[in-house]
Amino acid sequence: MTDQELTQRAFTTILEHFVATGRAPHYTELAETLGTGVEEARELQHAAVAAAPIASCWLAHDTDHIESWAPFSNVPTQYLISVDGVQKWYGQ
Numbered sequence: 001m002t003d004q005e006l007t008q009r010a011f012t013t014i015l016e017h018f019v020a021t022g023r024a025p026h027y028t029e030l031a032e033t034l035g036t037g038v039e040e041a042r043e044l045q046h047a048a049v050a051a052a053p054i055a056s057c058w059l060a061h062d063t064d065h066i067e068s069w070a071p072f073s074n075v076p077t078q079y080l081i082s083v084d085g086v087q088k089w090y091g092q
Helices: 003-021 029-032 038-051
Strands: 058-059 068-069 082-084 086-091
Touching: 003 029, 003 038, 003 068, 029 038, 038 058
Parallel strands: none
Antiparallel strands: 058 068, 082 086
C-alpha cells in the first residue's frame, strides 16, 4: 500500500470512528484499526491533517490529539448534531 493510500485510509478511519462513537480516535486506537505501529499511526494522523482541505481538520495546539475533523468537533460546541433523535456529535 502506498503512503498516499495509507494516509487516505487513516483519514477515512478517523471519520468513521467519529460517526460510530461521537469522538475522535486516539492515535493508539488508529494504530490498532490500521494494523500499524503506534508511531506510524501518529505520523499518518499528521499526514491526514496535512492532506485535508484548509481548515477542515486540525489537532489541538502543540499536541497529537484531534480537535476537529470536518464536519465534527472533538470538543463540545454550540452546534449539536443529532441523527434519529440521538445526539452524540458536535459540529465545527
